[in-house]
Amino acid sequence: MNKLQFRVLYREFLFRLMDVEVLAPSARGDSNELLGQFGSLLISASLPFCLLAMGLAMTKDPRPESVRAGVWSSYHLMVSTTMLVVGLFGVLSWDSTFLDRRDVMVLAPLPVRGRTMFVAKISAVAVGLSITIVALNWAPGALLPLALGIPLGFVRFVRLFAVWWLVLAMSGAFIYCVLLGVQGVIAQLPRRWFLRLSSWLQIGSFALLLVVYMLQPRMFSPHALTASANQTTLAWLPPYWFLGLFSEWSGLSAKGHTVMAPLAARALAGLAIAIVGAGGAFLLSYFRTLRKIVEEPDILPTTRGATWLPRFGDLRQTALVQFAIRTLLRSRQHRMILAFYLGFGFAIVALYVKGIIQGRQYMAGTDRLLNVNPEMLVSSVVMLVAWLLGTRVVFSMPLDLRANWIFRVTPVAGGPAILPAARRSLLTLSAAPVWIGCAAIFLWMWPWRPVAIHLAALALLAGILADVCLFGFRKIPFTCSYLPGKSKVHLTFWFCSLLILSIIQLAVNWEVRALKTSLGWVAVLAGLGLLALAARISTNFRSREDREVQWEESHSDETIVLGLSS
Numbered sequence: 001m002n003k004l005q006f007r008v009l010y011r012e013f014l015f016r017l018m019d020v021e022v023l024a025p026s027a028r029g030d031s032n033e034l035l036g037q038f039g040s041l042l043i044s045a046s047l048p049f050c051l052l053a054m055g056l057a058m059t060k061d062p063r064p065e066s067v068r069a070g071v072w073s074s075y076h077l078m079v080s081t082t083m084l085v086v087g088l089f090g091v092l093s094w095d096s097t098f099l100d101r102r103d104v105m106v107l108a109p110l111p112v113r114g115r116t117m118f119v120a121k122i123s124a125v126a127v128g129l130s131i132t133i134v135a136l137n138w139a140p141g142a143l144l145p146l147a148l149g150i151p152l153g154f155v156r157f158v159r160l161f162a163v164w165w166l167v168l169a170m171s172g173a174f175i176y177c178v179l180l181g182v183q184g185v186i187a188q189l190p191r192r193w194f195l196r197l198s199s200w201l202q203i204g205s206f207a208l209l210l211v212v213y214m215l216q217p218r219m220f221s222p223h224a225l226t227a228s229a230n231q232t233t234l235a236w237l238p239p240y241w242f243l244g245l246f247s248e249w250s251g252l253s254a255k256g257h258t259v260m261a262p263l264a265a266r267a268l269a270g271l272a273i274a275i276v277g278a279g280g281a282f283l284l285s286y287f288r289t290l291r292k293i294v295e296e297p298d299i300l301p302t303t304r305g306a307t308w309l310p311r312f313g314d315l316r317q318t319a320l321v322q323f324a325i326r327t328l329l330r331s332r333q334h335r336m337i338l339a340f341y342l343g344f345g346f347a348i349v350a351l352y353v354k355g356i357i358q359g360r361q362y363m364a365g366t367d368r369l370l371n372v373n374p375e376m377l378v379s380s381v382v383m384l385v386a387w388l389l390g391t392r393v394v395f396s397m398p399l400d401l402r403a404n405w406i407f408r409v410t411p412v413a414g415g416p417a418i419l420p421a422a423r424r425s426l427l428t429l430s431a432a433p434v435w436i437g438c439a440a441i442f443l444w445m446w447p448w449r450p451v452a453i454h455l456a457a458l459a460l461l462a463g464i465l466a467d468v469c470l471f472g473f474r475k476i477p478f479t480c481s482y483l484p485g486k487s488k489v490h491l492t493f494w495f496c497s498l499l500i501l502s503i504i505q506l507a508v509n510w511e512v513r514a515l516k517t518s519l520g521w522v523a524v525l526a527g528l529g530l531l532a533l534a535a536r537i538s539t540n541f542r543s544r545e546d547r548e549v550q551w552e553e554s555h556s557d558e559t560i561v562l563g564l565s566s
Contacts, residue, residue: 002112002113005116005120006123009112009116009120009121010120010124013096013120013121014124014127072220072247076239076240078140079167079168079239079243079246080216080239082137082168082171082172083171083172083209083239084213085136086129086133086172086175087205087206087209088206089128089129089176090176090179090180090205091179092336093125094336097125097180097282118283129173129176130169132172133168133169133172137165159250163246163249163250164246164250167246167249170267171239171242173271173274174270174271174274176278177274177275177279178278179205181281182201183198183201183281183285184280184281184282184284184285186198186201187281187285188284188285199332199335202332202336202339203335203339206336206339206340206343207339207343207346210344211346211347211350213347214350214351215350215354216239217230217233219233219234225259226258226259231259234259238267238270240263241263241264241266242267244259244260244261244264244266244267245263245264245267247260247264248260309322312428313424316417316421317424320418320421320422321424321425321428323478324421324422324425324477324478325428328394331478334397334478338387338390338391338393338394341386341387341389341393342383342386342387342390344497346383348379349379349382352375352378352379355375356373370445370446371446372447372512372515374505374508374509374512377454378504378508380434380438380454380458381461381504381507383437383438384434384435385500385504387430387433387434388430388466388469389469391430392426392430392469394478395425395478396475396480399478404476404551407476407549408551412549415474415543415544415545415548419540421476422470422473422475422476423467425477426466426469426470427462430466434462435458435459435462439451442454442455453515453521456525457524457528460525460528460531461528463535464531467535467536467538467539468535468539470539471539471542472542474543474546474550475551479551480550
């Protein structure tokens with residue numbers, strides 16, 4: 001194996017987590033800033049676990065059973081979070097796991113052996129996986145073993161610390177190998193079938209990871225772990241397998257040893273099967289699909305009868321809106337990014353619905369789900385916010401920069417000329433599905449009057465959020481180059497998600513109180529209407545200042561480098 005070729009390919013595969021052709025010229029084909037954002041997001045996500053460690057250190061109970069329950073609870077949370085983040089890493093890097101058409105066309109004529117490409121790709125994936133696990137667990141992995149106050153000597157504490165990190169790495173490797181094995185299996189299908197199933201498996205895997213993470217039962221006492229009614233649940237939840245493995249290897253089993261030993265055995269067996277299956281499927285598909293990638297197209301043929309779309313205004317606005325709709329429906333990458341935001345919203349909705357269902361047993365003679373309740377109203381607003389923001393984010397990412405020449409040679413005016421088309425695209429792709437879904441569900445469960453009032457409020461809120469998202473937007477959706485680090489809106493959303501959720505909860509509680517009187521709901525709709533009008537006027541006024549369509553992203557204070565030095 002040529003070491004120079006390996007180093008070049010390894011660096012190329014490692015830093016190409018996204019297609020560099022969609023980056024702006026200001027990024028100079030380098031995704032380092034994007035990777036830096038990803039790493040900083042993981043490091044920031046580990047900070048709440050540091051607060052958990054501080055809380056445990058201040059409130060720890062010296063009794064052995066309490067210490068053991070604290071260890072199990074904390075480690076189960078870390079294992080579940082690690083598996084979720086690694087699963088998201090595997091889902092988001094789904095399309096870059098195998099070589100694409102460009103790789104094959106460039107590397108095939110060169111004297112590069114297939115073994116070199118294979119080892120370089122495996123090494124890049126292993127390093128990326130390790131960085132993901134370490135960035136997420138660097139702080140809690142060091143603080144939580146100390147904060148739990150386990151009465152151990154130095155040697156046993158070193159053993160605990162080593163086992164803590166080893167099992168976390170094994171849990172991440174397990175979930176990634178499972179995803180890789182599934183992808184390798186479907187890669188044996190004809191190329192056209194693989195492309196059709198791949199995007200749906202991505203979204204399904206992402207949804208499954210979130211559902212298991214948010215809704216899995218929490219059983220940490222020896223009584224709950226040894227109860228016969230819980231054994232089937234424990235057998236189907238991999239986070240508990242690795243909790244059992246950690247408990248066995250660290251020597252903390254004690255009273256729970258009767259169930260921890262089988263869970264540890266299941267974890268080792270599952271990891272071995274996942275590694276062997278993923279390795280075999282990956283190796284087989286890696287060499288068998290190279291010819292398919294070259295010989296078969298990556299673009300799927302359209303389905304007859306599924307291309308009709310209604311008009312959205314004049315001819316120019318209709319063309320732009322239909323272009324945006326069809327681009328999102330055909331692009332797997334954009335659908336995956338949107339599914340990331342939708343999964344976040346669905347996870348919150350699942351938590352609220354779970355709370356309503358579990359609370360039924362405490363209510364006598366009434367069904368809370370079939371009465372107007374704040375939880376379901378909050379769920380509708382959360383889905384609206386998540387869908388709108390996710391759609392706005394994918395609007396900023398191009399499908400193929402080389403294909404936007406059709407818009408550049410066409411006299412398309414910017415500013416007020418394209419703003420209505422962008423607004424209608426955003427509302428059609430995000431607000432309309434949420435509004436229609438809420439209308440169908442709420443009218444089926446509740447009386448029509450409160451449903452009509454809430455749907456009107458939801459429509460006004462969608463208009464407000466759409467105008468806020470499009471303030472200063474000078475692009476045609478999916479046609480402008482992408483510059484990592486230019487926009488911080490989505491990062492601000494993730495960091496402030498708890499605050500946003502609290503604000504939504506307060507606003508919905510106010511709406512529920514207002515629904516009880518005619519004056520109250522009229523005031524709510526009037527206030528939202530005034531806000532919607534103000535947002536619309538502000539956005540339209542801002543669009544008149546920028547009448548040029550933006551095709552390239554660049555930093556406002558960018559220094560132009562001529563690159564004349566050797």
